[in-house]
Amino acid sequence: MKKSWLQIIASLFAFALIAAACGGSDSTETATTEAEEEVIESGTEAEGDVDTEVEEVAEQSNYGGDLIVGLEAEATGLRPWEDACSSPCLTMVVAVHDLLVQIRTDGTIGPWLATSWEANDTFTEWTFQLEEGVTFHNGSAFTAQTLVDMFELQKVGASAAGIVTAAGLQEVVAVDDYTVKYVLGQAHSAFPSFLVQTPLGAVFDPDAANADFDGYSMNPIGTGPFMMDKRDLDNETIVVRNPNYWMSDADGNQLPYLDSVTFRPIPDEGTRLDSLLSGTTHAMQTLRQGTIRDARSSKADGADIVLLEFQGNNVGGGMYNLNNPPLDDVRVRKGLTHMNNQEAVIEALGGTGISLPGSQWFSPDSPWYSEKVAAAWPNFDLAAGKALIEEYVNDPERSDGRAVGENIEVELSCPPDPTLIAAMQVIEQLWSSSGLIDVNMTNYDQQTHIGYALGAPPDFQGSHGAHCWRWSSDNDPSTELNRQMAPHTLDVAAAYGLDGIFTPTNFFNWFDIEVFGWLVAAIGTANFEERYALYEMVMMRIARDIPMWYSGHTATMLAIESGVEGINGWVLPDGTFGGQGWAVPQLNQAFWSN
């Protein structure tokens, strides 16, 4: 594979780290006018879909072979209930563990180890039928009691406990061997969405976990398609075919097809791609637009690879902290967002032609996407932005305590990734060009960046200003929105009679009781149209009161050597296509076609 010198030099600068961060903001009550744009019917498909089309696997499947996958990082740990897992880690977790349910490509929830389910009328009890005859890698049986025993660990698990709280899950009851009931403390019409998340939904052997709590991470016992063979941390993790796997393909052939999968953490983006191009690995994942661009370029130069690209609901950009004047004033927030040249920012991020511009938490091909919200969001309009900031600057009652006419000061912070810094510089230039804003740019490592927005327990009042961030996922909107829009302090909760309801992840430090009400209503009904309307109202309010500056939707890519099939077009037991994008590839149906 040829690589130009320019690429080599560029790649020198490409070993910065991890994922872009993202943001949220704050707000207060405001009185700005909503944009009066044309309202397009909900669910209209937007233009510009850049996803790889999901297609039925056409090639004849084969048994055998090893697949070497280059991951962004080593897994934090493989204990689903305990370890905070991001996509590389999740890729390994789901190779060994099955989930109870899976997300389909259309965003709905489909069967996996749970074959069917139903809720009571008030959505407080969810009863699941389980697949029979499934065994763990150590031979023990998977039954309803397994889920009951798992819950004992999950409710105190570092990773699962928060999800248990968010879901309002109080009890797990074994109705019979293959029927389990999840009892909630509050109605939740989208409860199965929580079971898509590995901390609550990944099935592990509770006896093995209790027998060796720490050691489980090195030797996880699930029901998944692959069993742990060798775990050499930071080097390679090898999983081998589970000969007793419960799932078969449409022709009745037992899955999985591959003999083994080797996961190799390769943190450097350039080296990971080079490893694929040189044949050191067979597949790689990335969330970096720059790497996607390089992979596309390599393919155009003749590399024999297949690129599976996907962007779900995750969207990047930045948020404002309402605790920090002048960001407590909606004119400033909206003005700053108006001054975000989205196209230039995406270009600086290397995402032109790769990432779709964002205007809300949902991407244009999501069932939750709203054209009405897209129209209401403050688009790039430098003059309008400047006018709003000017109005604030000349307001004798301005909230930052400065003299009339004095510039506002804004801290703009992103993690120290080269592309993020380039994007920051674009925004800084735009804001500074108004002559009204003194921009103070800061960069902290990812962990500090997140901690800065979180603040310290027990109050969790972040001290950030304008802060790069990412929002949303392909999962049900309730899993993120209901949490992030809850009261940001116990005092705020008490003021609205919501004693004890509090979240540290309301990074905006903004609470709107109406929005909270809509969100609660949205999990009290299973009717999609009603839910859609409620989430659209929430997004409209966000666009009005706490308009984040969005860049683009997060693109993810899985690049694979030609000849590896079954990753695009994997199916659920009911024959429908599975989703979740390529950040967490499902390998239980992958095979070598030659």
Next chain:
Amino acid sequence: MLGKVIALRMVRLIATLFAVSLITFLMVEQLPGDPILAILPPEALDDLENIERIRKELRLDDSVVTRYFRWVGDALQGDLGKSYITDQPVSDAIKDRIPVTLELAFLATFLAALLAVPIGAFCAYREGSRVDRIMSGITTTALSIPGFVAGIFFIWLFTLKFNWLPSTGWNRISDKGLIANLKTAILPAASLALAPLAINARLIRADMIGTLKEDYVLSARAKGLRDRYILMRHALRPSSLTAVTVFALQFGGLIGGTVVIETIFALPGLGTRLISGIYQRDVMMIQGITLFIASVYVIVNAAADFLYLALDPRIRRR
């Protein structure tokens, strides 16, 4: 006399190690943010009781002084604590990874010495010649190239262009044998070796130029001894004193210097673990590995001092 010198150096060594432990602890302590925030995903922070439970479990409520002395006390017994993130004992993490880092450092030092000694000696012997000038230019260039740049270049050349060697991964000798191991070790080691090679070649050259002008060398030449014999027997040995010290110092530095190279080549060494620890804000892991690397550096330096004492009787008499 020698005993007193060694005792004094030992006291100095212990004091340095104590200072290293204190500075390491305090530096990590100063990192912004609550370790709890790194342990729990943001969505798990809703549960304040869970936060308090974990804080108590990890004894993060104790004062800084208490935690420092507990950590040092445990460290003296070989227990560097447990990772907050993965629950893995830090000493196990070091034990698993040190063979990789040590092998890289040894291999890099070996490669550097293997080439630096003949290059330095030859250039000294042919001082001012065209070869000397060319080698001088090459070593200056090698010095100015950071190891990671060399690493990326090597990957391009030997992996993408010629497909001779794998770009990433590590074959353990115990699993796959020495040859397979060397295939994965040679590129990172060569990247690491570049700077020490250049430094030492220049150092040996400069030292030997001086030595070759000594009377006893002239006398050896007058006796008609062969050039190679004079170079190896009469010139290299006295000139090697400086080189030994510098190699020792560089070896300590290489242990820390592997951090970036291990990341580029995705090797399971100490550096990769340290970088992961930093990004995950894994306090115990950062403290433990930093202390270990710093201690190795200090001990290797002390060993170089002792070697110096053994090689040069004049130092013992001071």
